Amino acid sequence: MNILSRLNSREKVKTIKPREIFMSLPTKAPGFGYPRDVQSEVWKKWFDLRNEKNVIVKMNTGSGKTTVGLIILQSCLNEGKGPAVYAVPDKFLVNQVLEEAKKLGVTVTDDKDDYNYLNSKAILITTIQTIVNGHSAFGMRKNNNYPIGSLVIDDVHAGIDKIAGQFMIKIKYGTNQYDELIKLFGAYLKDYNPKKYIDVIEMRDSREILLVPFWEWQKKQEDVYRILVKHSNEDNPDIFFGLPLIEGGLDTCDCIITPRCIEISPKGVDINKIESFAGAERRIFMSATLADDSVFVTSLGLDMDDMQNIVTPENANDIGDRLIIFPKYINSDITENDIKEKVEEIARKYNVVVIVPSFSRAKFWDPDSKCTVEKDNISDVVGNLKKGGHFGKVVFVNRYDGVDLPDETCRMLVIDGLPPLNSIKDRYIQSVAPKSIILLREQIQRIEQGMGRGIRSNDDECCVVLMGDELTDVLARNKGVDFFSSATKCQYDLSKELWDILVEDSEGKPSLDDIFELARYSLEKNPVWISKCKERLSAIRYSCVANVDYKIVALRKAFECSLNRQWKDASECVKKIKDIETISTTKGYLCQVQAEYTNKYDAVMSQQILTAGKKISGAILNPIGGIQYDKTINNISQAQMIKKYLDSCKLSPNELLIEIDGILSNLYIGSEYEKFEMSCNSVGEALGFTCSRPDKCTGGYGPDNLWAIDADTYFIIECKSESKVDFITKDYCNQLSGSVNWFRENYSKYNTGWPIIIHPSKIIDDAASPHEKMVVVTENELEKLRKNVRDFYSALCQSGISLFPTEIDKLLKEYRLRKDDLIREYTVKFLKKKNLM
Secondary structure, X not given: OHHHHOOOOOOOOOOOOHHHHHHHOXXXXXXXXXXXXXXXXXXXXXXXXXXXXXXXXXXXXXXXXXXXXXXXXXXXXHOOOOOEEEEEOOHHHHHHHHHHHHHHOOOEEOOOOOHHHHOXXXXXXXXXXXXXXXXOOOOOOOOOOOOOOEEEEOOHHHHHHHHHHHOOEEXXXXXXXXXXXXXXXXXXXXXHOHHHHHHHHHOOOOOOOEXXXXXXXXXXXXXXXXXXXXXXXXXXXXXXXXXXHHHHHHHHOEEEEOXXXXXXXXXXXXXXXXXXXXXXXXXXXXXXXXXXXXXXXXXXXXXXXXXXXXXXXXXXXXXXXXXXXXXXXXXXXXXXXXXXXXXXHHOOOOOEEEEEOOHHHHHHHOOOOOOEOOOOOHHHHHHHHHHOOOOOEEEXXXXXXXXXXXXXXXXXXXXXXXOOOOOXXXXXXXXXXXXXXXXXXXXXXXXXXXXXXHOOOOOOEEEEEEEOHHHHXXXXXXXXXXXXXXXXXXXXXXXXXXXXXXXXXXXXXXXXXXXXXXXXXXXXXXXXXHHHHHHXXXXXXXXXXXXXXXXXXXXXXXXXXXXXXXXXXXXXXXXXXXXXXXXXXXXXXXXXXHHHHHOOOOHHHHXXXXXXXXXXXXXXXXXXXXXXXXXXXXXXXXXXXXXXXXXXXXXXXXXXXXXXXXXXXXXXXXXXXXXXXHHHHHXXXXXXXXXXXHHHHHOOOOOOEEEEXXXXXXXXXXXXXXXXXXXXXXXXXXXXXXXXXXXXXXXXOOOEEEEEEEOOXXXXXXXXXXXXXXXXXXXXXXXXXXXXXXXXXXXXXHHOOXXXXXXXXXXXXXXXXXXXXXXXXXXXXXXXXXXXX
């Protein structure tokens, strides 16, 4: 009878307007009395669009996105559009949303079997991986799938990275399935690219990756599928959860072999395989106000009509104040150690957070790992920071999103280096198309997300320090700053005005102390600085027009055509963007993608397209018939070549020094081999020589680097920057001798080739038989070369970039960088181990 007495004669009518819902919540915690203006603006705009299937909500980091998303879903429940799901990238963020919901007084659960969720009385808070996986209870089972009526995906850019990770298979070395796939393709790969096969499969060189040629991959699809199905069980979770998602497009997947794993990834994400995601009546994608919207196309399959439904606040005053300093960009003489010492000095008084791309880089800041945040303690560390108090320096590894560090928890934020690429496939694309705008945009977005960790409301203050030669290179030389959102770009430009004044007052070279003196405006919350920030931001209006890279749209369309087996249409989509592409390496890669789709209906034409692409960019796959090697020739004097190099750069003196620093930053023993070889190539060009990478262009033949010093003289260079052995091995000597033989076969007998090996040691193994003319470059010689190259360009910039060749030649002589100086000044003779006894 007590239960019966609680039945209502008539159910109360629930409000569906988000702001009214917020105001009527009875148990809100202190601080949630009234919504922020930006929250009310977004709710109103969403409400007008709520019957659209897809809506993108863009709000700045720290403007209350979580509350906005929860109230939107509560509105959906009140209107009968449940069940409602709030998805985030990881479990740490699940706990953050649960905590926020508790403060609001919104009913939520993290259990999909919760009665209240199933009956649309509570919002399910879960990870995006729970929804998107090959055996998802939300659409990948034969029956009894959990429906979704309304879905919010928060931190959508980070969530999309997780989705992409679900739509691939990684097979670890040492497993039966790894061995079976190697056996399946090994014989062909050994014939096709013997050197790469030896490096990856036999020598297990962790630096190397090997792409299975698409024609061989397509030919053996049935065998691949048999292997994967055989091992698709819960003991092999990568295959078990990945195969059901990608099996429909398996024949156009990229299969990349490394010594550690085999990665199988599709050309796109077929997200509609998750039936409940595809069938959700309302899908709300919540994002920071980042400048590039391409990810909504690539991973969520939205079309351009969906991209019209973008909701933003009226203006950018919802973001906190950031003062940005970029020490090495302001004064290229400043070193990373200088910056580190200054940051640690500030950490004695303020909480400083450093975001680094890897644990190895974390050692630079924290050699004993005392203040480096691990996966297992991140919740405790963030919780303790938010409780208040002074912790000094805290180092986060690869945490560019999902961590809130408001107010005093983070007064200075250091972004050190470039965020890592997300997959082996991205590494491959970067190796063949290093100037890919797509990858550049992704990295800039992650940098901007990282910069947002320290401001969580519009009255928050944080000083952001940018550092690292590669980061400087990407933001400054490649104009990556232009990919920032309007609000971040505004703060960057305002900060740059301070730098310009500082440079002018110091006659071009402000000291590190002068640069960090600017940080005090933020650290001490200078009212004039805050007023200037607010004034500038108040004039910024967010755009509701989608910014999508046309190449992304075309590649997505091609992928969708391939899912429907419309191979000619897929090829034509790629051809259209390839034909208008101006960057040669990107154009070459697009040829390879077009050839792959074409191979499904015309194998001969496919190889013709690939051959044409190989002539544009030597880094892509070799066609089946091989490729004729184009000789590297230099008929211009060194000084004239440098003059030509300067004219082509079109950079200011400071930008030129930043570019040179970026090149030299990877020219050291210990640098990743791919970056080292690219640096070696670029240094040669900066010194006025014609350079190439035959090993990469020919698919495993010839030296790593070849410098044409003049019409007759060449440097035949093998790079062993990552070698861990204390002597030059027999294999290394044989490799260099083989490159000399290759040179003799491909060049005139009148050409002189100097065999050079770059290695940590000048000592060779007693069993080795080095070429009689072989010379060695160790770190000592590289250090001397780096210094002289930089000093040369510094002097050149001070003298004025528009120098005549005769003046350039005088500087080359002064810094001992003329062609005749190089062997004498920057190489040493090898020694045999037995001679040291």
